[in-house]
Amino acid sequence: MAVKRYLMAPGPTPVPPEVLAAGAEPVLHHRGPDFRELMLRCLARLQEVCRTQNDVLLFTASGSGAFESAVVNLLSPGEPVLAVTAGEFGDRWAALAATYGADVHELRYAWGETPRPEDVRARLEETGAEVVFLVHSETSTGVVADVQALAQAAREAGALTVVDAVSSVGAVPLETDTWGLDVVVAGSQKALMTPPGLSLVVVSSRAWERAARTTTPRFYFDWARMRASLETGTTPFTPAVSVVVALDTALGLLLEEGLEAAFARHAALGRACREGAKAMGLELFSPDEERSAIVTAILAPTGVDARELVLALRGRFGITVAGGHGELAPRMFRIGHIGYYDVFDITTALAAVEFLLVETGADVERGTAVARALEAYREAVRV
Amino acid sequence: MAVKRYLMAPGPTPVPPEVLAAGAEPVLHHRGPDFRELMLRCLARLQEVCRTQNDVLLFTASGSGAFESAVVNLLSPGEPVLAVTAGEFGDRWAALAATYGADVHELRYAWGETPRPEDVRARLEETGAEVVFLVHSETSTGVVADVQALAQAAREAGALTVVDAVSSVGAVPLETDTWGLDVVVAGSQKALMTPPGLSLVVVSSRAWERAARTTTPRFYFDWARMRASLETGTTPFTPAVSVVVALDTALGLLLEEGLEAAFARHAALGRACREGAKAMGLELFSPDEERSAIVTAILAPTGVDARELVLALRGRFGITVAGGHGELAPRMFRIGHIGYYDVFDITTALAAVEFLLVETGADVERGTAVARALEAYREAVRV
Numbered sequence: 001m002a003v004k005r006y007l008m009a010p011g012p013t014p015v016p017p018e019v020l021a022a023g024a025e026p027v028l029h030h031r032g033p034d035f036r037e038l039m040l041r042c043l044a045r046l047q048e049v050c051r052t053q054n055d056v057l058l059f060t061a062s063g064s065g066a067f068e069s070a071v072v073n074l075l076s077p078g079e080p081v082l083a084v085t086a087g088e089f090g091d092r093w094a095a096l097a098a099t100y101g102a103d104v105h106e107l108r109y110a111w112g113e114t115p116r117p118e119d120v121r122a123r124l125e126e127t128g129a130e131v132v133f134l135v136h137s138e139t140s141t142g143v144v145a146d147v148q149a150l151a152q153a154a155r156e157a158g159a160l161t162v163v164d165a166v167s168s169v170g171a172v173p174l175e176t177d178t179w180g181l182d183v184v185v186a187g188s189q190k191a192l193m194t195p196p197g198l199s200l201v202v203v204s205s206r207a208w209e210r211a212a213r214t215t216t217p218r219f220y221f222d223w224a225r226m227r228a229s230l231e232t233g234t235t236p237f238t239p240a241v242s243v244v245v246a247l248d249t250a251l252g253l254l255l256e257e258g259l260e261a262a263f264a265r266h267a268a269l270g271r272a273c274r275e276g277a278k279a280m281g282l283e284l285f286s287p288d289e290e291r292s293a294i295v296t297a298i299l300a301p302t303g304v305d306a307r308e309l310v311l312a313l314r315g316r317f318g319i320t321v322a323g324g325h326g327e328l329a330p331r332m333f334r335i336g337h338i339g340y341y342d343v344f345d346i347t348t349a350l351a352a353v354e355f356l357l358v359e360t361g362a363d364v365e366r367g368t369a370v371a372r373a374l375e376a377y378r379e380a381v382r383v
Numbered sequence: 384m385a386v387k388r389y390l391m392a393p394g395p396t397p398v399p400p401e402v403l404a405a406g407a408e409p410v411l412h413h414r415g416p417d418f419r420e421l422m423l424r425c426l427a428r429l430q431e432v433c434r435t436q437n438d439v440l441l442f443t444a445s446g447s448g449a450f451e452s453a454v455v456n457l458l459s460p461g462e463p464v465l466a467v468t469a470g471e472f473g474d475r476w477a478a479l480a481a482t483y484g485a486d487v488h489e490l491r492y493a494w495g496e497t498p499r500p501e502d503v504r505a506r507l508e509e510t511g512a513e514v515v516f517l518v519h520s521e522t523s524t525g526v527v528a529d530v531q532a533l534a535q536a537a538r539e540a541g542a543l544t545v546v547d548a549v550s551s552v553g554a555v556p557l558e559t560d561t562w563g564l565d566v567v568v569a570g571s572q573k574a575l576m577t578p579p580g581l582s583l584v585v586v587s588s589r590a591w592e593r594a595a596r597t598t599t600p601r602f603y604f605d606w607a608r609m610r611a612s613l614e615t616g617t618t619p620f621t622p623a624v625s626v627v628v629a630l631d632t633a634l635g636l637l638l639e640e641g642l643e644a645a646f647a648r649h650a651a652l653g654r655a656c657r658e659g660a661k662a663m664g665l666e667l668f669s670p671d672e673e674r675s676a677i678v679t680a681i682l683a684p685t686g687v688d689a690r691e692l693v694l695a696l697r698g699r700f701g702i703t704v705a706g707g708h709g710e711l712a713p714r715m716f717r718i719g720h721i722g723y724y725d726v727f728d729i730t731t732a733l734a735a736v737e738f739l740l741v742e743t744g745a746d747v748e749r750g751t752a753v754a755r756a757l758e759a760y761r762e763a764v765r766v
Binding site: 005007009011012013014015018020021023024025026027028029030032033060061062063064065068095096097102187189196197217218219220221236237238239240241242243250256314320 | 388390392394395396397399403404406407408409410411412413414415416418443444445446447448451477478479481482483484488570572577579580600601602603604619620621622625703
């Protein structure tokens with residue numbers, strides 16, 4: 001028998017069987033009336049999930065492609081932008097903007113730190129940047145920032161916010177309109193429980209006004225061209241039709257569960273993962289707090305190479321977790337829990353980690369992680 | 384019972400059931416060893432299909448996105464390029480290059496004309512352009528150009544060729560290396576029998592040399608970044624994993640059939656479609672020749688609005704064919720026949736067209752199209 005596989009990385013994430021099945025339906029033509037109806041419903045559902053009345057644009061591209069669209073539609077060469085970074089993705093957006101000739105100022109934290117609103121305010125005043133990049137969920141560290149507070153600081157300083165919400169939308173609260181977020185970028189393959197291939201951008205009227213003045217050339221990622229097509233229920237270029245069908249189905253499941261219920265489930269999953277890891281005696285890298293509901297970053301015990309642990313989980317048990325980036329790779333592993341997840345996915349991951357660590361003779365507590373995770377989950381969902 | 388649907392547009396095209404099923408397998412992580420193996424096999428199969436030893440790059444984007452990658456990797460602002468255009472797609476590539484500040488010279492033909500090598504040669508000498516855009520299959524008109532001859536003229540003038548082969552790869556002969564094509568752009572959703580979402584770019588060493596000197600900024604569509612990742616079997620940004628699985632399966636089917644057999648089948652399908660349409664008394668817009676193997680553009684009889692015919696085919700019979708672009712819309716309809724097609728798809732389309740035309744009282748020959756199409760197909764595959 002083939003090894004049963006468990007996808008427990010922070011993206012792509014497991015896709016529900018009915019979503020996979022929807023994606024396998026015969027391909028629709030993207031200019032036909034049935035696709036039009038599907039696309040318009042899908043966009044309306046995305047608005048609901050993002051809690052917004054703003055325009056939602058849907059690109060056939062990864063989340064990085066969608067973030068690039070924000071850069072080329074909002075920043076002309078030489079214009080200052082503040083990139084807040086405390087990990088892999090914050091760094092990527094700074095590099096992306098620099099590639100397009102923006103005058104990039106960085107508000108840089110050590111990996112694992114949580115960005116502070118007062119720092120954003122101070123750096124915006126100092127630099128005069130009119131656009132700020134924020135990362136909602138930094139999956140390289142497990143930190144979920146307080147985007148509401150950061151965006152408020154940005155707004156008070158007169159700057160437009162561009163929020164990388166690739167792994168957070170659908171998992172933790174994100175109130176696009178209430179929090180006044182100008183641009184929100186997300187991907188299909190995280191908490192939205194859909195295969196990768198689509199990414200979305202939510203654009204406020206302030207962002208549209210700015211985009212109209214931006215001189216950076218763009219074609220595939222041009223927002224105005226995309227909006228003009230989407231208003232008629234299609235796209236300017238052939239979209240990943242099957243992924244749109246899958247996404248629409250997954251959004252239906254998410255909205256059926258209810259956003260608040262989904263947020264509570266994710267918070268409980270995060271808590272279960274942290275409590276289980278701690279019960280084993282492991283040290284957390286991601287903050288031990290309610291918002292850490294996307295991915296739990298854990299440090300391997302002394303003497304254990306996290307890279308070996310990640311390889312063994314996959315090689316022996318078919319469990320894919322994520323390793324650490326860069327210099328954290330020898331020490332860190334990350335268990336993702338966004339999207340189509342319940343607590344028994346967490347206990348599976350913890351049980352396998354415990355088994356392998358005990359086998360290597362590492363100093364971990366045996367037999368407590370699974371029970372503690374289940375207990376913590378039950379406590380959390382009761383709250 | 385729901386209306387049975389027939390997708391007969393020149394893309395997206397029907398996808399074989401086993402390819403749809405492969406795309407519905409549980410999602411793989413794009414950094415894992417199983418995906419790496421899959422991706423490397425898929426790239427090798429694409430080389431085989433494109434008849435090349437050059438690098439194949441795979442982007443999560445439509446064919447237009449992949450063509451944009453050619454523009455931003457090959458042309459610095461102000462550099463001259465010759466865009467050969469005789470239809471919708473030729474026009475699009477000219478507009479795309481102009482957006483990025485290239486000095487675009489057009490070799491423009493009336494829609495439906497076939498570009499001539501001597502014109503390419505003359506215009507390259509006149510303009511000094513070092514890059515030329517060619518469209519292999521112009522799906523807006525049904526014309527398949529003699530890319531071998533056009534590319535030879537370009538090569539003799541010292542220019543790099545960028546070939547839009549989005550709808551031609553896998554359907555008609557395309558010899559990337561033998562014909563000396565520098566860049567070939569294609570999509571997953573045409574003759575490659577895969578859902579849309581992926582596009583590929585084949586890059587010659589001459590094109591790599593030029594790309595190294597190009598100053599146009601690029602990030603998502605940067606060739607060098609993509610090649611560096613693909614060499615290790617993954618991509619810099621999360622790819623449409625499920626579409627890669629589907630594409631690999633479809634390429635397996637295509638190579639099992641054999642490229643030469645697939646070319647012969649497509650040529651026979653084109654011939655069957657033309658002979659059937661002519662037997663009905665309809666006038667062809669696309670050339671009545673062997674290379675017209677992608678899509679057959681047909682003129683509606685006098686007094687019939689082609690737009691109404693297209694709507695009726697879909698509304699009453701569930702058959703999606705394509706209409707004409709722009710000013711050709713009232714007169715033209717197009718039957719696609721690339722990819723997962725056999726002659727009974729052609730006879731279905733012709734029978735439905737005949738039925739509707741007879742019903743409107745149009746002056747068409749009744750009862751001959753289907754038989755003539757089958758006969759022509761049989762003659763063609765015997766040859």
